[in-house]
Amino acid sequence: MRTRLLKVAVAGFSLALIGVVLPQAAANAATGTNCSIKNQLANSNCQAVVMATVSKIANLDPMKPRAVTDYQVAYPIQGLLWRFDENLIPRMDLVAKQDVAKDGLSVFQVLKPGLKYSDGTPVLAQDVVTAWQKQVEARQSAAFFAKVANVVATSPTTVTWTLKTPMPDFNWLMANQSMFLNPTEKLKDSTYWSKPVSAGPMKIQSWTPGADQMVQVANPNYWAKPKVQQITYVAIPDAATRKLALQSGQVDYVFDLAYQGVQDLDKNTIKWWAHALPGTYQLTTNMTKTTLPMYNAKNRQAVSAAIDRQKVAKVAFFGTVLPSCAQTFIKGNPYHQCVLPNDGKQDLALARKLLAEAGNPNGFSFDTVVWARPGWPEAAQIIAQDLAQVGITMKITVKQDTVAIADLNSGNYEVQFSGNNAPTPYLQLANWFGPGGAWQNWSKVNDPALVAAIDALGSAMNPTTAKNALKAANVASYNSSVHIPIADRAVISGTRLPAGLLSATIPGEWLYVATTPLLSTQRGPAGFNTGAKS
Amino acid sequence: MTAPTPTTDAESALKESGHGDGPRPQSTGEKILRRTGRAIIVAFWVMVVAFMLIRLSPGDPVTAALGGDAAPETVEALRKTLGLDVDPLTQFWQYFTGLFQGDLGASLISGIPVTEMLRTNLPVTLWLILTTVVMTLVISIPLAMFIALARIPGLPYVFRTLTAIGLALPSFLVALILLYQFGLVWGIAPIFGYDPTFPANMQYLWLPALVNCVVLVPVLSRVLYSSILDTLDEEFVETGVIRGVRSFRFFWFYVLRPSLAPTVVLLSYMMGVMVGSTVILEIIFALPGIGRELVTAVTMRDYPVVQGIILVFGILVVFLSLLGDIVASILDPRVKLT
Numbered sequence: 001m002r003t004r005l006l007k008v009a010v011a012g013f014s015l016a017l018i019g020v021v022l023p024q025a026a027a028n029a030a031t032g033t034n035c036s037i038k039n040q041l042a043n044s045n046c047q048a049v050v051m052a053t054v055s056k057i058a059n060l061d062p063m064k065p066r067a068v069t070d071y072q073v074a075y076p077i078q079g080l081l082w083r084f085d086e087n088l089i090p091r092m093d094l095v096a097k098q099d100v101a102k103d104g105l106s107v108f109q110v111l112k113p114g115l116k117y118s119d120g121t122p123v124l125a126q127d128v129v130t131a132w133q134k135q136v137e138a139r140q141s142a143a144f145f146a147k148v149a150n151v152v153a154t155s156p157t158t159v160t161w162t163l164k165t166p167m168p169d170f171n172w173l174m175a176n177q178s179m180f181l182n183p184t185e186k187l188k189d190s191t192y193w194s195k196p197v198s199a200g201p202m203k204i205q206s207w208t209p210g211a212d213q214m215v216q217v218a219n220p221n222y223w224a225k226p227k228v229q230q231i232t233y234v235a236i237p238d239a240a241t242r243k244l245a246l247q248s249g250q251v252d253y254v255f256d257l258a259y260q261g262v263q264d265l266d267k268n269t270i271k272w273w274a275h276a277l278p279g280t281y282q283l284t285t286n287m288t289k290t291t292l293p294m295y296n297a298k299n300r301q302a303v304s305a306a307i308d309r310q311k312v313a314k315v316a317f318f319g320t321v322l323p324s325c326a327q328t329f330i331k332g333n334p335y336h337q338c339v340l341p342n343d344g345k346q347d348l349a350l351a352r353k354l355l356a357e358a359g360n361p362n363g364f365s366f367d368t369v370v371w372a373r374p375g376w377p378e379a380a381q382i383i384a385q386d387l388a389q390v391g392i393t394m395k396i397t398v399k400q401d402t403v404a405i406a407d408l409n410s411g412n413y414e415v416q417f418s419g420n421n422a423p424t425p426y427l428q429l430a431n432w433f434g435p436g437g438a439w440q441n442w443s444k445v446n447d448p449a450l451v452a453a454i455d456a457l458g459s460a461m462n463p464t465t466a467k468n469a470l471k472a473a474n475v476a477s478y479n480s481s482v483h484i485p486i487a488d489r490a491v492i493s494g495t496r497l498p499a500g501l502l503s504a505t506i507p508g509e510w511l512y513v514a515t516t517p518l519l520s521t522q523r524g525p526a527g528f529n530t531g532a533k534s
Numbered sequence: 535m536t537a538p539t540p541t542t543d544a545e546s547a548l549k550e551s552g553h554g555d556g557p558r559p560q561s562t563g564e565k566i567l568r569r570t571g572r573a574i575i576v577a578f579w580v581m582v583v584a585f586m587l588i589r590l591s592p593g594d595p596v597t598a599a600l601g602g603d604a605a606p607e608t609v610e611a612l613r614k615t616l617g618l619d620v621d622p623l624t625q626f627w628q629y630f631t632g633l634f635q636g637d638l639g640a641s642l643i644s645g646i647p648v649t650e651m652l653r654t655n656l657p658v659t660l661w662l663i664l665t666t667v668v669m670t671l672v673i674s675i676p677l678a679m680f681i682a683l684a685r686i687p688g689l690p691y692v693f694r695t696l697t698a699i700g701l702a703l704p705s706f707l708v709a710l711i712l713l714y715q716f717g718l719v720w721g722i723a724p725i726f727g728y729d730p731t732f733p734a735n736m737q738y739l740w741l742p743a744l745v746n747c748v749v750l751v752p753v754l755s756r757v758l759y760s761s762i763l764d765t766l767d768e769e770f771v772e773t774g775v776i777r778g779v780r781s782f783r784f785f786w787f788y789v790l791r792p793s794l795a796p797t798v799v800l801l802s803y804m805m806g807v808m809v810g811s812t813v814i815l816e817i818i819f820a821l822p823g824i825g826r827e828l829v830t831a832v833t834m835r836d837y838p839v840v841q842g843i844i845l846v847f848g849i850l851v852v853f854l855s856l857l858g859d860i861v862a863s864i865l866d867p868r869v870k871l872t
Contacts, residue, residue: 058644241726
């Protein structure tokens with residue numbers, strides 16, 4: 001009897017495999033008509049698409065530590081006064097009108113009429129004030145707001161910003177992920193961030209904090225109509241699996257493909273491209289470790305001089321990035337100038353000279369955490385080989401980005417290889433070195449002269465002053481070398497969707513979702529900034 | 535010192551048969567009860583070790599989690615959250631009583647209760663292990679029997695060579711190759727994902743389970759093969775042949791059943807090992823299992839999660855080992871539960 005039962009169980013299990021498993025495998029993810037790379041965005045109707053992310057979505061609360069995927073998926077579901085379009089240019093989103101006082105010290109905003117969050121709660125000017133207060137009080141992105149003296153809701157739909165100095169990057173700041181709008185009253189609920197409401201193009205349909213999947217659907221209360229009705233985000237931590245998932249058609253958009261092997265992708269069904277980010281790969285030193293060699297600026301500059309940035313760009317990132325010759329990003333920056341010694345090219349003689357001046361003629365040793373993103377560990381290996389030529393030993397530990405960020409938050413690291421993006425050079429430098437900047441918090445760099453140089457850059461109101469101020473800030477950054485620039489940043493994305501429907505190309509690798517009308521048609525006041533596309 | 539009283543062979547035989555004046559031999563039920571009691575004691579010590587993890591980790595776990603420059607009030611709040619603000623005995627009592635109320639604390643990173651994480655993620659890992667075990671048995675038993683009974687010259691050498699290759703292959707490499715072949719080329723397996731309901735979850739689990747089989751089948755089939763060869767040399771097998779026992783009955787009762795005991799014990803041990811080692815497969819196949827959570831928790835110093843998962847892992851290993859021993863003793867009466 002028992003034997004018969006066993007046989008029945010085994011047969012049942014086999015049938016379950018054959019009957020249920022196999023026919024369901026390998027279904028195409030995207031639904032809708034003309035939803036492939038062969039179709040123009042205007043002619044396509046993509047109902048539901050699937051996007052692969054590098055990690056699961058752990059937290060949407062901007063007041064708590066978040067990882068890349070958290071920021072990425074949060075962008076489409078958050079209300080923003082301005083929002084980056086597909087060309088990385090900020091466009092008026094929830095703002096209908098914006099005027100700047102003649103002295104540049106006041107900005108007056110009027111919200112679009114009748115704005116509502118996804119649950120029907122009105123979007124109020126007070127929510128703008130709350131967003132600003134949260135960022136400054138929690139010091140999550142306080143450096144971005146260094147030039148803001150005050151924000152006042154003058155009516156339910158009008159806001160007045162008072163600035164300490166004129167700020168050319170103001171619109172870029174407004175489109176930044178730090179200006180997410182949420183209902184002031186609902187934020188008092190401690191469970192709010194497990195299912196936040198949305199004033200952005202998409203809203204959450206299903207998600208459990210810490211789960212591998214999130215489903216977002218079009219927000220019917222958004223002023224424009226998203227060109228996709230549903231996005232399912234799935235966490236696929238392994239880059240090789242992400243590529244296979246894209247090839248098999250089980251996902252439609254993959255962020256962060258490995259450089260190796262992307263040429264194998266079928267050009268008829270998949271488009272892949274390396275998109276430059278306004279950011280820089282960097283080696284960041286933890287300045288609380290005062291007894292370690294990397295605390296000494298001469299040693300950090302020696303490290304900087306010994307790195308062969310061209311080789312890193314060519315070998316680790318397959319020539320998709322530009323080697324750094326200053327702190328800030330190069331691509332799309334009209335004011336960029338090289339300031340690193342020897343234009344950032346490897347200079348072993350200088351490295352040895354600096355080491356001797358620092359009292360370490362035979363080199364030293366330091367530990368480095370590297371994020372497990374495609375190309376990053378390879379870049380760190382090349383740097384370690386370069387440094388070995390002058391006697392510096394760089395020990396490498398590779399960690400998932402969520403773990404590396406946790407290390408940054410807790411200060412449990414000596415040096416990290418990672419990257420810093422921002423919409424403009426001023427915001428990038430403020431984030432690195434300004435009091436309350438994320439990277440300033442993580443590195444604990446404290447350099448008043450550098451902060452003053454960055455502050456001057458943030459007030460530059462014409463191209464000539466911006467160019468000079470940017471050079472001065474970059475020179476001061478090299479003197480500090482707490483964040484050693486390596487190369488511009490780039491990420492490889494792959495898609496089976498019509499061009500321009502989804503792209504994680506905007507500064508923080510946040511996700512752009514195309515709408516009707518397109519954001520790029522929402523032209524605001526002419527933009528001048530400290531050195532980004534405009 | 536008194537010399538031990540010699541006993542005759544006949545007396546020993548009487549005692550062993552239960553007819554002598556020695557202690558009454560225990561029934562199988564009593565033995566299982568006794569082993570279960572011992573397993574509970576081991577589980578208690580597993581709990582103690584899990585408790586000690588935070589306390590014995592180098593440095594202050596609170597400072598390690600928050601960093602050296604955290605505000606004193608933040609440090610104090612976390613210390614309280616972790617239950618580290620009272621003396622160790624009180625901490626242990628709180629921990630012990632909390633366990634019986636299903637309270638394993640909450641993640642320091644996400645704030646999600648550990649029991650909730652276990653409820654969501656542990657079944658995925660357990661299902662993967664169960665699927666692996668079933669597939670391993672389904673492949674290993676016929677394979678080992680065929681090799682042992684077919685008596686084809688040279689076949690055992692081919693078998694040993696192939697199993698050695700299987701053992702030498704790293705899991706992640708096998709996973710990627712099979713994922714490419716089954717998922718992409720043949721399109722008969724999903725590349726990633728999971729559905730928590732049965733049997734829908736099988737479509738996501740059979741391929742990672744097959745990867746596990748690449749390591750497990752060689753181990754188990756070799757052990758079973760050797761065991762069958764030993765059994766075939768036993769007198770009772772010869773007796774069975776002489777008696778003309780029918781084919782299926784012969785293979786099950788005379789050959790396979792007595793040979794399975796060491797395989798089952800080994801399998802129970804391997805299941806315990808698998809609880810922790812499936813993490814690579816969980817990453818490659820994007821399965822939301824508990825192994826992946828544990829690795830993340832360890833690297834992020836999420837102590838409550840580490841403590842909770844290790845406790846559950848430890849208890850699972852203890853009881854899987856117990857289960858293996860019991861099943862082995864049922865299959866082969868020569869195996870005695872001690």
